[in-house]
Amino acid sequence: MKCMYCQGEMKKSTAPFSISRQGYHIHWDAIEAYVCSQCGEPYFESETVDKIQAALSALEEKSKELIKI
Numbered sequence: 872m873k874c875m876y877c878q879g880e881m882k883k884s885t886a887p888f889s890i891s892r893q894g895y896h897i898h899w900d901a902i903e904a905y906v907c908s909q910c911g912e913p914y915f916e917s918e919t920v921d922k923i924q925a926a927l928s929a930l931e932e933k934s935k936e937l938i939k940i
């Protein structure tokens with residue numbers, strides 16, 4: 872797999888992932904990803920993105936009861 876930005880070699884590794892939602896901020900330190908050995912750009916597989924999305928929607932559901940904005 873080649874990096875879509877610099878055509879560098881993508882290696883299986885981990886990358887941090889963070890996202891801000893209304894009232895809370897999520898940061899994972901190390902999620903499985905392909906990382907460009909040249910520019911460091913991470914690429915998450917669609918299966919991984921699905922898992923991230925599932926985790927976020929579960930969290931969102933529970934957060935509704937907690938967050939008062």
Ligand SMILES: [Zn+2]
Nearest residue numbers: 874877907910
């Ligand atoms: Zn690259």
